[in-house]
Amino acid sequence: MLKIENLHASVEDKEILKGINLEVKPGEVHAIMGPNGSGKSTLSSVIAGNEDFEITKGAIYYEGENIEELAPEERAHKGIFLSFQYPVEIPGVSVTNFMKTAINETRKARGMEEMRANEMLKQIREKAEMLDIDRKFLSRSLNEGFSGGEKKRNEIFQMAMLDPKLAILDETDSGLDIDALKIVANGVNRLKRADNAVVVITHYQRLLEYIVPDYVHVLLNGKIVKSGGKELALQLEEKGYDWIKQEHAV
Amino acid sequence: MDFKENMISSFMAFEDHVDVENPIHDIRTEAIKQFEKEHLPSKKNEFWKYTSLNPYFKKQYSVYPKLESALEFKDVKKYFIHEIDSYKIVFVDGVYSSYLSQTTHEGLDVCLMSAALTKPKYRLVIENYFNKVAPKDSLNSLNTAFSREGAFINIPKGKVVDKPIQILHFSTGNEANLLVQPRNLIVAGENSHVQIIERHQSLTDNEVLTNGVTEIFAKKRAIVDYYKIQNDRLNASLIDNTFISQKEQSHVSVHTFSLGGKLTRNNLQFFHEGERLDSTLKGITLIGDKQHVDHSTLVHHAQPNCESHQDYKGIYADHSTGVFNGRIIVEKEAQKTNGFQQNNNILIDDTATINAKPQLEIFADDVKCSHGCTIGQLDDEALLYLRSRGIPKKEATALLMYAFSNSVLDSVKIPELKNRINKLIAMKLGVSLGFDL
Incomplete structure (x- = not known):
């Protein structure tokens, strides 16, 4: 589904990703862990198509297609979803209207009819319930004045509505208390199917107790330096990142 | 002649x-x-x-x-x-x-x-x-x-x-x-x-x-x-x-x-x-194509306990020019005046100009007056956020402009008129969006 080959990327001429290799297959959950500044958010931004970052070498293939030249919306139309670490506040646009627009623009791009209003309403109701989101919340302006937890829950709500093939969750656990974390994780788990994939990007192991990864990768200084199963996350939780740093003499 | x-x-x-x-x-x-x-x-x-x-x-x-x-x-x-x-x-x-x-x-x-x-x-x-x-x-x-x-x-x-x-x-x-x-x-x-x-x-x-x-x-x-x-x-x-x-x-x-x-x-x-009256002045300016729009407002507070609210949003592109000259005068007799003025502008490109000039002349001593004037560009981060959800650049830009001017549209009390203005704005922006903010 996603294949990253020797990816180098920079922002303002500063190289941040220095040769990443990663393959994600349908049905898999991958976790990318790493200390601050290791390039985790850059990786998610580059996959989502943030134009501030430049790919200097290597490539990202999604379903066999090199997506470097695709605009962020085109990537979304193909089924890539990025849950933002810091969702942007947009006063004046309600969550519901935003969702309607996003869904119908995506359907339009896929050559489908607009979603019927009653179907839309049904979907919104179901997904909001799943994430324990109050209906009133949906008529508020997008992310405006939302608590950290509300913002993250809203991200997963959008993910549920858009039903992506590949979801990248960038630090979705930050700012969440344990109850919110469980709700969010539970939501992600219920969306998991054999034909979609999730990449969880996180600093801490905490979220991985609830969203259990098939693979864990350690990102250090712009490279994946170690990969393993879910036990690797536990190791990191116990020992921190220093032992890996020493191993790789960073 | x-x-x-x-x-x-x-x-x-x-x-x-x-x-x-x-x-x-x-x-x-x-x-x-x-x-x-x-x-x-x-x-x-x-x-x-x-x-x-x-x-x-x-x-x-x-x-x-x-x-x-x-x-x-x-x-x-x-x-x-x-x-x-x-x-x-x-x-x-x-x-x-x-x-x-x-x-x-x-x-x-x-x-x-x-x-x-x-x-x-x-x-x-x-x-x-x-x-x-x-x-x-x-x-x-x-x-x-x-x-x-x-x-x-x-x-x-x-x-x-x-x-x-x-x-x-x-x-x-x-x-x-x-x-x-x-x-x-x-x-x-x-x-x-x-x-x-x-x-x-x-x-x-x-x-x-x-x-x-x-x-x-x-x-x-x-x-x-x-x-x-x-x-x-x-x-x-x-x-x-x-x-x-x-x-x-x-x-x-x-x-x-x-x-x-x-x-x-x-x-x-x-x-x-x-006394105890209120005045509301609101506007949306959305122009391009070398057009010129000049808003010159005055609220003359001459009596106590009155309110005025000004809210003007401007979006300027392609060699267009905007002027906002918003004046509030509060006479000595006009105690307990509440006079508010808000003027926010977005310049879409380098060729557009806005001349914004809030002007407050206050002669009373017990009043609440404020003015806020901003000139900026569209928020790139917000744009990326919308696009990453599948909303194309043009539509995302339009959505942000709607959002920007929403506080003005919001107070239009005739729904059919509001709808019409929504459509006119969508036409100006070259989008057809089903949303109604």
């Missing part, structure tokens, strides 16, 4: 067509003298610093059409808010079109200025209100001198007008360089309530200049909601002068949607003559 001479000689010709014995003609004669005396607006005048009318003063104008033009309703239907029942006062090249209009004298007067100025039964209203709040500067005086036609709306005490009133001014361009000078008078009696929608629309590419004056009087506890739709073609220029006199506890709001036209100047002035 320079502009002044052009106007004065036109006035002499005009006198052949009006009743010079009518007392109103004394006011006209006085006004043309005043016009002669006053300087024409120029950049030396602080309030015209960023808007030059010089090119307009170099042309020769005729002030009334020589031939009357008829329009078919089907050809102009789209310029009406036709989804709702309404009273309509329609002018074609400044001449009343009874065919397109729907006026009334039942329980209120929605009719013509020409009738009000000549019929004895309106004499008292005219004496009390005509030319009483419009300042005597050059362009207002010019309008007064040629005042003959326009909308006359007189709402008696306690009357809640059952449907909105639309005032439409069409220009056919059948005659070159026509200077149209509509004169409107609106008197809203005690406890009355009225909604008015006004639009100027040219129908061809011939140049047209309008210098309109509207006087509005809101008596005790009257509610007046006035909406101006300015979405004209690139050949049409409008100088709109609207003056409002408010009595105690009245509520008057004016929304101005400036979405097109070559040059648009909105002089909007509120004068307070009673």
Whole structure:
């Protein structure tokens, strides 16, 4: 589904990703862990198509297609979803209207009819319930004045509505208390199917107790330096990142 | 012939067509003298610093059409808010079109200025209100001198007008360089309530200049909601002068949607003559294509315990220029005034310009006044966020612009009008979006 080959990327001429290799297959959950500044958010931004970052070498293939030249919306139309670490506040646009627009623009791009209003309403109701989101919340302006937890829950709500093939969750656990974390994780788990994939990007192991990864990768200084199963996350939780740093003499 | 001479000689010709014995003609004669005396607006005048009318003063104008033009309703239907029942006062090249209009004298007067100025039964209203709040500067005086036609709306005490009133001014361009000078008078009696929608629309590419004056009087506890739709073609220029006199506890709001036209100047002035009233001035300006829109507002707080709210949003692209000169004066007597002013602007590209100038003159010591003025660009991060959810760049940009101007649209009280403005904005932005914010 996603294949990253020797990816180098920079922002303002500063190289941040220095040769990443990663393959994600349908049905898999991958976790990318790493200390601050290791390039985790850059990786998610580059996959989502943030134009501030430049790919200097290597490539990202999604379903066999090199997506470097695709605009962020085109990537979304193909089924890539990025849950933002810091969702942007947009006063004046309600969550519901935003969702309607996003869904119908995506359907339009896929050559489908607009979603019927009653179907839309049904979907919104179901997904909001799943994430324990109050209906009133949906008529508020997008992310405006939302608590950290509300913002993250809203991200997963959008993910549920858009039903992506590949979801990248960038630090979705930050700012969440344990109850919110469980709700969010539970939501992600219920969306998991054999034909979609999730990449969880996180600093801490905490979220991985609830969203259990098939693979864990350690990102250090712009490279994946170690990969393993879910036990690797536990190791990191116990020992921190220093032992890996020493191993790789960073 | 320079502009002044052009106007004065036109006035002499005009006198052949009006009743010079009518007392109103004394006011006209006085006004043309005043016009002669006053300087024409120029950049030396602080309030015209960023808007030059010089090119307009170099042309020769005729002030009334020589031939009357008829329009078919089907050809102009789209310029009406036709989804709702309404009273309509329609002018074609400044001449009343009874065919397109729907006026009334039942329980209120929605009719013509020409009738009000000549019929004895309106004499008292005219004496009390005509030319009483419009300042005597050059362009207002010019309008007064040629005042003959326009909308006359007189709402008696306690009357809640059952449907909105639309005032439409069409220009056919059948005659070159026509200077149209509509004169409107609106008197809203005690406890009355009225909604008015006004639009100027040219129908061809011939140049047209309008210098309109509207006087509005809101008596005790009257509610007046006035909406101006300015979405004209690139050949049409409008100088709109609207003056409002408010009595105690009245509520008057004016929304101005400036979405097109070559040059648009909105002089909007509120004068307070009673306590505990409020004034609302809101606007959305969305232009490109070398267009120019100038909002020059004044709220004159002269009484205690009054409120005013100004909220103007501007989005400028492609060599367009905007001006916002927002004035609040708080007289010494006007204690406990709440005066707010907000002016936010987005420049879409490097070629667009905005001149923003908040001006607060406060002579009272117990007041709350604030002003906020911002000039910026669209938020790239927000744009990326929307795009990453599948909303294409153009639509995402439009969505952000809607969001930006939402606080103005939000207070439009006629849903069909709001819907129309939504559509006009979407058209301007080249998107078709199903959202309704």
